[in-house]
Amino acid sequence: LAMRRLSIIDIAHGKQPIHNHDKSKWIVFNGEIYNFQELKKDLEKQGxxxxxxxxxxxxxxxxxxxxxxxVQYLRGMFAFAIWDERDQSLFIARDRIGKKPLLYSHQPNGDLIFGSEFRALLQHPAVSREVDYEAIHHYLTFICVPAPLTGFKQIRKLEPAHWLRWKNGKIETKKYWTLDYSKKIKISEEDAIEETTRILREATKLRLISEVPLGAFLSGGVDSSIVVALMAQESEKAVKTFSIGFEEQDFSELKYAKRVAEHVGAEYNEFIVKPHALEILPALVEHYGEPYADPSALATYYVSRETRQFVTVALNGDGGDESFAGYDRHFAMQISEKYHRIPRFVRKNLIESIALQIPAPTDFRNKMARAKRFLEAASLPREERYTRWMTNFDLQSKERLYTQDFYNQVAGYDSVKFIAKYINRNSGYSILDATLLTDIKTYLPNDLLVKVDIASMAVSLEARSPFLDHKLMEFAATLPDSIKVKGRETKYLLKKVASRLVPREVIYRQKMGFAVPINHWFRGEMSKFVEENLLSEKAVSRDLFRADYVRNLITEHKADKQDNAWKLWNLLMLELWFQRFID
Known part of the structure; x- marks a missing residue:
């Protein structure tokens, strides 16, 4: 067992591996257990x-x-391994939501090789770098590789809320937790606001335990604003907040972030960066270790790097949307269920024929683009509808992108399967609950949590997320749909919570998210770089993608005929991964 530790708790004595009283069991652990003091007291009472x-x-x-x-007793984020010398067995486990990564390779001879990072496993001579092309196919759908797959055939992810036991060369895995949306409670709006605030306050307070300087990411959105407001109420000193913007951004939430900091008496630190993507990309490819193409990883890396100059721990607002229904798709999935009641011939011949006439968007964020995207998928079965809205390259695009050989190689693999097993739950879940569960089991751990953990840990910054406290998530699952989405208002309850903590103008406005200006970069400073990498002799010789289709994506984008930025970023990060890890 080996460990590289970022020291946060018991800096002086917490050196790992740690052993039991007779040194028959040893542990290495990455993460934080927020209720450990309470657990320790109970154990000490037992001797x-x-x-x-x-x-x-x-x-x-x-x-x-x-x-x-x-694992049932632990409240926090964790990946750990325990070696039992007497039993000659290894037990590894990962937290409920998947905040901390855990990778393993079960070898043909029975050996188990495991770690937190791909780079660690790939140091082992027995771990092959053979590419998993099924994983590449799904990566092009979701911009990340869905668990348990990875970009490497011999490496797998231990899924969130799972443990694995190894003994005598054999492994056993088991899921130990899941959210239950079937036990709905009757609760007034006022009581829901108070109880959500109480649990969130408790979750925030627990995450303030640290022996090192601590602060918070503040985007100016609802979730991070709530966290900062609660931190301010629970802290004796002014909370340090950190916000980031890009020079070329089409829009920025920084004025809202500043307003929140002023309102709660926090210390506001703002960084406006001119990103040097070409300098940062090799580091990102290295740290992520497998194909990963969420462009906001750049922003997370930059804000983490700047924040680390001041603090070692930063709280954030991750997870609020997934538990309290904050995305457009949560409302869209509800509406599309009603849309299905319109006679099929009306949908097909009138509404959807109009949608086909809407020109391809030059900016996928505008209202027309979103309307087109909605109508193109609204008639599909719910698993295909959700996948289409979360997709970068859909099936039609892949048919044009893939060479015949690659198409034949992956023809039997359907990305929809990762979505269908959650969104088609036959346990009486509403469409909203099924969508939230799907987000929490797929998009959250495979994309968002990977992004934040790796970008922050790359600069030795620990990120903590009160909204991902499992007790808060379990409570949110019991709440009725009507208090999460009311009319067209998503995240209704959480906005009510926020309205008692921060100024109203911060809350009731259009959700922006953090848009990294890759569409500008691909028409400007990165244009040549993209072309040189995606159309190089080496890239074309991989025989995965048709060079003429890739060239067309680049040309269309440069000419401002269509916004292909996400597709190009998807392909670029894959090519850079091939260059770093496979070639």
């Missing part, structure tokens, strides 16, 4: 003795008492 003040040792004692069920 347990500790030689450190770390949360790591508490996990080991729980494992001795409860075995695999130790």
């Amino acid at each position: 347990d003795k500790f030689y450190t003040n770390s949360d790591t040792e508490v996990i080991l004692h729980l494992y001795e008492k409860h075995g695999a069920d130790c």
